[in-house]
Amino acid sequence: MGNERWSRRQFVGRAGKTAGGVVLGLGLADLLAACGASTGTTAASGTGNLEIFSWWTAGGEADGLKEMFGIYSKKYPSVKIINAAVAGGAGTNAKAVLKTRMEGGKPPDSFQVHAGQELISTWVKADKMEPLTSVWNSEGWDSTIPKDLKDIVSSNGQVWSVPVNVHRGNALWYNKKLLDQNNLTAPTTMDEFLSQLGKLKTKVPAPLALGSQGNWQVQMLLENNILAAGGPDFYKKVFSGQASFTDANVKQALSWIKSMLNYVNSDHPTLGWDDADKRLIAGSSVFNIMGDWAKGYFTANNWVANTDFGAAPSPGTTGKYVIVCDTFGLPKGAADRDNAVAWLKVCGSEEGQAAFNPKKGSIPARTDVPASIFDPIAQQFIAEFKTDALVPSSAHGSATPDAFASGVNDEMGQFVINKDVDKTASNLQKLSDEFLKA
Amino acid sequence: MATATAPPVMVERLPRSRSLSPFSWDRVTPILMIAPSVVLIAIFVYGFIGRTAYTSLTAWRGVVPDYTFVGLRNYIRLFGTEKFQADIVNTIHFTAFFLAGCLILGLGAAVLLDQKLRGSIFFQNVFMFPLAISFIVTGTVWRWIFNPSYGLNVLFHNLHLDFLQSGWLTKPSSALNSLTIAAVWQMSGFCMAMFLAGLRGIPEELREAAAVDGATEFQIFRHVVFPLLRPITLSAVIILGHISLKIFDLVFVMTFGGPGYATDMPGLNMFITTFRQDLFARGAAIATVLLLMVALLIVPYLIWNLRGETER
Numbered sequence: 001m002g003n004e005r006w007s008r009r010q011f012v013g014r015a016g017k018t019a020g021g022v023v024l025g026l027g028l029a030d031l032l033a034a035c036g037a038s039t040g041t042t043a044a045s046g047t048g049n050l051e052i053f054s055w056w057t058a059g060g061e062a063d064g065l066k067e068m069f070g071i072y073s074k075k076y077p078s079v080k081i082i083n084a085a086v087a088g089g090a091g092t093n094a095k096a097v098l099k100t101r102m103e104g105g106k107p108p109d110s111f112q113v114h115a116g117q118e119l120i121s122t123w124v125k126a127d128k129m130e131p132l133t134s135v136w137n138s139e140g141w142d143s144t145i146p147k148d149l150k151d152i153v154s155s156n157g158q159v160w161s162v163p164v165n166v167h168r169g170n171a172l173w174y175n176k177k178l179l180d181q182n183n184l185t186a187p188t189t190m191d192e193f194l195s196q197l198g199k200l201k202t203k204v205p206a207p208l209a210l211g212s213q214g215n216w217q218v219q220m221l222l223e224n225n226i227l228a229a230g231g232p233d234f235y236k237k238v239f240s241g242q243a244s245f246t247d248a249n250v251k252q253a254l255s256w257i258k259s260m261l262n263y264v265n266s267d268h269p270t271l272g273w274d275d276a277d278k279r280l281i282a283g284s285s286v287f288n289i290m291g292d293w294a295k296g297y298f299t300a301n302n303w304v305a306n307t308d309f310g311a312a313p314s315p316g317t318t319g320k321y322v323i324v325c326d327t328f329g330l331p332k333g334a335a336d337r338d339n340a341v342a343w344l345k346v347c348g349s350e351e352g353q354a355a356f357n358p359k360k361g362s363i364p365a366r367t368d369v370p371a372s373i374f375d376p377i378a379q380q381f382i383a384e385f386k387t388d389a390l391v392p393s394s395a396h397g398s399a400t401p402d403a404f405a406s407g408v409n410d411e412m413g414q415f416v417i418n419k420d421v422d423k424t425a426s427n428l429q430k431l432s433d434e435f436l437k438a
Numbered sequence: 439m440a441t442a443t444a445p446p447v448m449v450e451r452l453p454r455s456r457s458l459s460p461f462s463w464d465r466v467t468p469i470l471m472i473a474p475s476v477v478l479i480a481i482f483v484y485g486f487i488g489r490t491a492y493t494s495l496t497a498w499r500g501v502v503p504d505y506t507f508v509g510l511r512n513y514i515r516l517f518g519t520e521k522f523q524a525d526i527v528n529t530i531h532f533t534a535f536f537l538a539g540c541l542i543l544g545l546g547a548a549v550l551l552d553q554k555l556r557g558s559i560f561f562q563n564v565f566m567f568p569l570a571i572s573f574i575v576t577g578t579v580w581r582w583i584f585n586p587s588y589g590l591n592v593l594f595h596n597l598h599l600d601f602l603q604s605g606w607l608t609k610p611s612s613a614l615n616s617l618t619i620a621a622v623w624q625m626s627g628f629c630m631a632m633f634l635a636g637l638r639g640i641p642e643e644l645r646e647a648a649a650v651d652g653a654t655e656f657q658i659f660r661h662v663v664f665p666l667l668r669p670i671t672l673s674a675v676i677i678l679g680h681i682s683l684k685i686f687d688l689v690f691v692m693t694f695g696g697p698g699y700a701t702d703m704p705g706l707n708m709f710i711t712t713f714r715q716d717l718f719a720r721g722a723a724i725a726t727v728l729l730l731m732v733a734l735l736i737v738p739y740l741i742w743n744l745r746g747e748t749e750r
Contacts, residue, residue, distance in 0.1 A: 403715040
């Protein structure tokens with residue numbers, strides 16, 4: 001009997017905790033925020049602490065962050081740097097921790113955030129961020145950081161965060177030896193790509209590797225294909241609610257995904273993006289469409305760029321660059337505001353970006369960092385970044401608010417199963433009506 | 439419960455405080471003892487339930503609370519989403535198969551172990567072990583087992599049983615059942631323990647009396663043992679039922695609700711809606727629906743239980 005009684009208690013307790021905890025926790029946090037703001041003090045630059053919040057905890061990312069800390073410490077030796085990093089892919093855990101800290105009135109001095117809506121639709125809208133326009137202008141970043149990128153981190157005429165690095169979302173990776181053996185070169189148009197897949201299917205059962213666990217990889221295919229079908233202007237319009245997802249361009253993009261799905265490995269729902277790239281290394285697939293973090297995976301497995309593997313813009317997106325960009329911002333009420341501003345200047349400096357990006361596997365947001373310190377594929381991307389049309393990624397939170405991106409994520413999970421172009425397009429438009437028009 | 443028992447000192451004072459004063463120690467002490475837990479539960483359980491229900495009626499979306507009252511709009515929108523409709527169907531499907539699997543396997547194992555054959559203690563422990571593992575670990579292990587390229591399928595192939603191969607978690611048609619298998623594996627040992635306790639609690643005389651009256655072994659089981667196991671079965675259904683309605687960790691690790699919405703559950707949906715999408719009001723609405731679903735299961739049991747206590 002005692003056992004049953006306990007479980008009853010447990011049940012009520014859990015239900016209350018999961019649901020109510022959220023609500024009251026944030027209500028309480030609000031109160032604390034009010035207190036925190038009034039007692040916030042600022043330390044003079046050069047002494048005190050600097051707390052940097054990120055989700056860079058492993059491998060090259062953590063190394064790159066350490067490099068930037070090193071540069072900062074050289075300039076301000078008496079500032080104690082506190083590395084408040086929270087582990088978890090794409091920052092899903094870190095964002096939750098950040099939420100409690102921001103609402104609780106104890107923001108870190110500066111925190112990592114994807115460029116664009118991930119910051120603007122949340123903390124900027126909540127009036128919890130300081131604009132960085134004056135820092136941007138005094139550092140003269142207008143002349144070194146592309147205007148397309150500045151537009152992504154700006155709203156209402158103010159700049160809100162400093163870009164540190166740029167990843168490319170629209171990249172096609174291929175097993176170079178397999179491609180050469182079949183007398184093929186990297187495709188540039190979607191038609192060419194699909195016909196190559198058709199030819200390769202006779203030799204390799206699944207020429208296109210896909211790991212769709214979590215669905216965001218399919219979401220990347222969608223945005224790459226929308227860019228290929230409609231071009232940058234349409235892309236920006238459709239992801240800001242000014243064009244419809246029932247447009248022919250979106251339907252074209254969806255049909256392309258549908259065609260691609262004929263050539264992918266059948267176990268894709270249980271594979272992550274890295275498992276898909278493993279198929280390239282094993283020779284059981286030829287192509288994979290993924291962000292340029294795939295490069296880090298290949299080189300970590302002793303694959304040599306342009307010998308074992310190669311990269312090209314995803315089919316149909318030559319001259320266009322989907323940006324996945326990490327930035328740092330300045331929350332209101334930061335305990336060491338002046339130190340944080342000095343940190344942001346390091347983030348945006350040539351020295352800082354040259355130290356960080358080779359380790360991280362990304363390219364600098366500045367266009368004046370010498371390309372020679374990078375690997376050949378990064379060099380290729382750096383050259384294209386300077387001239388290409390730049391658009392923000394929706395799958396990675398830059399173009400659209402999380403509520404929309406997460407809804408699209410679900411929708412793409414359904415699309416992979418039902419492959420219904422018209423229904424998916426109209427469902428996407430419903431999400432746009434609900435979350436992009438606000 | 440320990441907190442409700444008065445310390446021995448109070449017992450000695452009993453004769454003196456027999457007076458009818460409402461403030462006598464033996465009346466006040468129990469109240470004082472219980473008060474802290476009553477207050478804490480009132481705030482942290484029922485208070486939060488109320489707060490959640492209230493939040494579900496507001497327009498709170500995004501990181502800043504917004505308590506504009508919007509009535510049932512969140513619920514109407516929620517039930518309009520394909521995802522939540524799938525959640526409801528999945529939960530019912532999962533709960534039904536999970537309960538059936540656990541009860542049948544648990545009862546079967548308990549009946550076998552109750553024969554007091556050699557080694558039954560060993561197997562009793564073996565069946566109980568999965569219970570000591572968290573759903574996170576179970577989920578991770580079963581995800582590997584079900585992986586089409588290096589799990590069960592390879593085993594079946596090597597045993598020349600290729601017809602048993604399946605897409606497991608990769609196919610929308612089989613994913614939910616694969617999830618159920620892992621959950622049953624974890625919880626049927628618990629059912630077995632409960633049934634075994636129930637079986638051991640049945641007086642030997644009853645069976646003997648039935649045997650003397652000429653009942654067969656099956657008849658004894660059907661007409662003597664089975665009815666006496668009814669309270670145990672009901673308890674098992676309640677405990678497993680609320681676990682399965684609220685299931686989160688296993689799904690989170692094994693499938694994250696995929697492929698598509700094939701294994702999505704209200705608990706997971708609430709987490710994503712609230713913490714990934716920042717739709718706090720809608721998340722609260724899911725939590726409230728979840729609470730009502732569990733209440734539908736628990737409240738009749740509580741009433742039945744209460745009636746039993748007063749009759750006793």
